[in-house]
Amino acid sequence: MQRHVGDDDLAPAALRTAAPASPPAPEDLPESAYAISTRGLVKSYPGPEGTTTHAVDGLDLDVERGETFAFLGPNGAGKSTTIAMLCALARPTAGRATVAGVDVLAQPRAVRRRVGMLFQHSAVDPDLTAEQNLHIHARLYGLSRRDARRRTAEVLETADLTDRRRSPVRTLSGGMRRRLEIARQLLHAPGVLFLDEPTTGLDPHARAQVWQHLRTLRERHGSTLFVTTHYLEEAENCDRLAIIDRGRLVAQGAPEALKAAIGDDLVVLRTGDDTAARQVVRRLLPPDRAVTVDAGGVSLRVPGGSAWIPRLCAALEASGIAVNAASATPPTLDDVFFHHTGRSLGAAQPGRPAAPPAPCTAPATTKSGGGR
Structure with a gap:
């Protein structure tokens, strides 16, 4: 994923400083009609010979609370760049965006406290156990030792990994590792969970298991899920989707409605x-x-x-x-x-x-x- 590193970007030390002492309660989150809203969002980079490349070009998007929303497009369309801006990991060139009721430009650290982010590539330590990986991440988010143990046990149960909590990550299957990484993003109870190509590299059976886990997650916790994918069948699992191509939004709506329009x-x-x-x-x-x-x-x-x-x-x-x-x-x-x-x-x-x-x-x- 392309990433612009700015003055307010995340580093491990900054993560500890910016983290809340405990997961934010739902009533602490700002009220907003949408979990995610953008207007005219742009991310540009210098191109060859003084030109400008628009990775994201004028994105207008609204995602309802509790919705499973797919961002569909080919590799290089601007999906990961959009997520980076919405998670306050990259600063927009122009436009505005709010996530969980917080302005991305005005309060980037507050945005990070309220979102979870599953990257395309694994970010867990294969030599540590599933439980150790989660506990360390919870402590980095500022949870006390007691809260970290409690939350680790809770998300392991949510991910159906309690019986493998003491297994080194390297011994887990691909689908289990992905569920563990999703669980890690739930430790601080985010209002919005971003999943960037969540099933990349998994076989069809493991992909189906991950999607079943995501459906259960939303039913139990009412989470807003924002999923980027280039798998057409995965977009079918979502309430609504937006199609992005060459940085521009070309269509959005419920999958059946978009197909019916054809x-x-x-x-x-x-x-x-x-x-x-x-x-x-x-x-x-x-x-x-x-x-x-x-x-x-x-x-x-x-x-x-x-x-x-x-x-x-x-x-x-x-x-x-x-x-x-x-x-x-x-x-x-x-x-x-x-x-x-x-x-x-x-x-x-x-x-x-x-x-x-x-x-x-x-x-x-x-x-x-x-x-x-």
Whole structure:
């Protein structure tokens, strides 16, 4: 994560000075309509030959209290830089932001006391036990020995790691280590928890475990979770998301609402003669509907794609064109990203399904739904 080090930046000694004597109680936190709010937030760096590079360019964002919010975008889009500013680890070039009701520019240390930050890369000592790692971190935050022991026991239970509390971190699985790092950020009872690519490097099973843990965390404590990710399926777990590309916000809303705004299903046909099939399909559609041909077959976007497939198959077979397979796929978050940026975020290429289409031999074998 790119990080601008300023006069008020965190160092280990400064962390001890800035930390509260005990976790702030919920009633001590300022009242605010939003857990996070930004207006015109900018972070710029000097570029080559006197130019300026905008890592974040005019970000307007509101995150509700108790919400799980995803910041979705490719590597280098500005996600980590935004988190650095919201955690008061980097000073904005322009604009303003409040986190947990505190102004990031005016009260950076107060912001740090009220947030937790899970970085992309591990920051626990592999030679210490899980319990020792947590206890040291609690003491750095200014908790007394008694409070540090109490909070360590509480967050170990929250992370379902009590039975491994005396295990060296190096002996824990990747998913356990990630849960331990999340637990470490809960020691001072933050109002907002930032998680920068929380499942990077984990296998699918461990990723699912981490997300189950995050859901439990929010249900038990009402935490506001701000998650950066480039995994489309992880963004689906969130209440709302914002898509950032090249430092600019291009869309935000609930995942289902963003997909519904795209509207049309992707229909892909594989035939014995795709070029001739395109001409037949073209005659069945309104003039404004594009029909393309590539290595994957004949592609088009229409509302109610599953209902179109029998009609398309019948027309092609009546024209003497064999239909080998057909599929209809509802819009995905990758479609949303492609719609707003002209580029694909997921592993699949734009306009192509992830799985091969089903044979178009009967309605029961026609594929409808699924992801790309």
